[in-house]
Amino acid sequence: GQCANGWQPVDCGMSARETKLLFSEPRVPVGAWISPHLPALSRSVESVDGLAKLMKELHGPQAGLGKSLEAAIIGQERNFFGSLLPFVQKLACEAPKLFPDGVAVLQRQRDGTRRLSSRQIASLLACAFFSLLSKVDSVIEKCPELDFAYVFDRCKTQTQYLLHYFQRLEEADAAGEFPERFVDFHRRVVAEEEKKRKFSNDALLKSNAPLRDFKAHSKGEIQDSKGAIHADFANEWIGGGALMGGCVQEEILFMIRPECLASMLFCEVMAPNESIIITGAERFSSYSGYGHTFTWKGDYRDPTPLDSHKRLRTVIVAFDALVATSSNQYKMENMQREIIKAYAALSFPRSCFESHAEKGYAFKAFATGNWGCGAFRGHIPLKAMLQWISASEAGKGPSLHTISKQKLRLQFSKQKLRLWWTTAKNEHARQDDGGITHLTPFFCNNCRYCILRLWRRWGAGLGRGDTQALGGRKDGRVALEGTRELLRRGGHAWGSLLVPYRRTGSAAAREKPRRGPCSRHVRSYAPGV
Structure with a gap:
């Protein structure tokens, strides 16, 4: 069974060889990074000045308390310093015990799965609260950075989401009901042989894969689709600008489901033939708006049931689109790249989910939208057709949610x-x-x-x-x-x-x-x- 760090390679369908390979991979030495700071983290903090002093002790005299975090504390001092901050400190102090062997990196061009418990993820995010997971080791130079410093300094809305996440966990912990769940992070790689066999020009033109049902919706959000695979219009560096003030699709997803943020610590940048699948991340918040209108709308109680592996029946697929120009997105090699990328997101192994069709969790539908059509300037009809091909090849039915009703009427009637x-x-x-x-x-x-x-x-x-x-x-x-x-x-x-x-x-x-x-x-x- 269960390894010392909470992973369960047997449950992930790993052979003995794969298990041995797992522990030979580069690892993020979380325990080694946090252990020197345990005395400071164990100290009681009772005021804003005390928290600022703690940050200086952890990071030097140039460090301080972020403006957005300080603004969020005003009027909530009793709750924040009385229960919330001590709880976050406790979670951070648990990291060396929860990760005695560190966290194995999900490397490029290598299929693999990491299973973390909800408490392990909370501990990692608590370390990010105190900026203790910054890039100080070359082992994670190809991974994004898991650090809340920028958010706490300049992003009031994102600060609300993160504090609410910790508040929910603190209340559950105080009641003795801390969630005992797991979240899986899987890297899917489409091998060269599979690419040639399925996605060459001739293979696509001769494919006999049936076109799955295509549905378009002008109402509802991707994350409201029960029992469907949820699209994450990702950056190649997973998480994108979630911790840098971004407020578009991926960043919003990572704020309402903060457990997804843990992937930024150990998932290397995605290659064109790769995707990352996250299974079991809980939703904690409601939201409204998009971009500069993005706001926190309050608590959200996720009704999604658990599967037999104690994962929520939620599957999120992160796949990055090509940054398009007026002409390059119509070239065959670039369209093939997009087809392969979307196929990587949808052709994940059965270990990534557990179907329960009787209760509406069959995961045969793919809830998606205008992938790569915002800042990446993709052509909406083209991207819809490419996703349709990939979904059909993977045996999924695309269900397209669009933000603009006018575009829906004009482009997808x-x-x-x-x-x-x-x-x-x-x-x-x-x-x-x-x-x-x-x-x-x-x-x-x-x-x-x-x-x-x-x-x-x-x-x-x-x-x-x-x-x-x-x-x-x-x-x-x-x-x-x-x-x-x-x-x-x-x-x-x-x-x-x-x-x-x-x-x-x-x-x-x-x-x-x-x-x-x-x-x-x-x-x-x-x-x-």
Whole structure:
């Protein structure tokens, strides 16, 4: 069973060789870092000046008390110095005992799992409270930094979230009900052989994987999706700007579920073929807003049940998008990179979750959204299609939550996707005629224009009769045949994409395919045949 530091390699499905390999990996020497500070951490602190003095003792005369933390204490001195701060000090002092062998690093290009108890995570975050886990060792130079100093100095909202987390734990501990749970952190790597076998140009075009049901929502949040895999639109350095004042999707996720922050200590920066899966992180807070409107809205009691490994039935997948420009995101190698990245997030091993379909926790749906479409400037329709391919290859159904209702209506209307959906919902048509091959022919070098036309003009040239005849049929095979008929007629659906002929000019010009990004996909037939 259980190792001295709380990990359970047997429960994680690790062989004897993998267990031996685990303890040969680089480790974060938490105990060695904290032990010299135990006398100072054990000392009673009764005022703001006393806390500032403690920080100077820990870090030198240049250190001090952060402005945001000091502002949060005002009016709450009795509770803060009477119970909350002593509890945080106690958790930090427990670190050498809880981590006698340190924390093994989740290295790049190596699959692995770390299982930490809720008390171990609380101890790590308590050490971060006092800035005791700063990068002082080359062993974690490829990991983000777990340190609350910036937040406590400049971020009032994030300070509220972190203090509320410790307040909840202190109340539970005082009542003798400290949670006995575990959280798993898993690094998933898509090997080179798997990449070539599944995601080369030919493999994608020949894939017979069925397209899973695609759903779009204008209401609700990703984290409200019960029994679904939750997307974390991550930075390659997991956590992103969560401890640097960031207020977008990943940073908000890490604030309402602070246990995710522990990953920043031992997860190395992600490679293009990797993702990080977090299983069992509890939600402690409610929130509202986004970006500069992000605010704390109060306590949240997570109703998610435990599985047999004492993990909450919550699965979060962290996967970083490509920083896009106006042209590079449409290149084949970059689209393949995004497909592989999303597939790494969704093809995790069964040990990362425990299905309980009877209670609504089957984890067959993938709650996602506009991945990489904010600061990373990704094209919303393109990223949705790439995620759809990856999710289908992994056997998951994407459920897209969008922030902008207008974008939802314009970019993801059911009328535009009806032909695909009608085909995809028919199992027989999926296997014989449907599947990922409906999407992949549009992905060639510099295919921005066909992506735009596919999503913005889908159905624009269809008459009402054509739309009803194709989209209104329940039989996917009939819908597919109807689409082929439009192609033969030179209609506006796939015909305008796969047969990019000029529609004006001389007969010779009409017979010659238009030069453009999709010329490699031009069929041998002409419009009007």
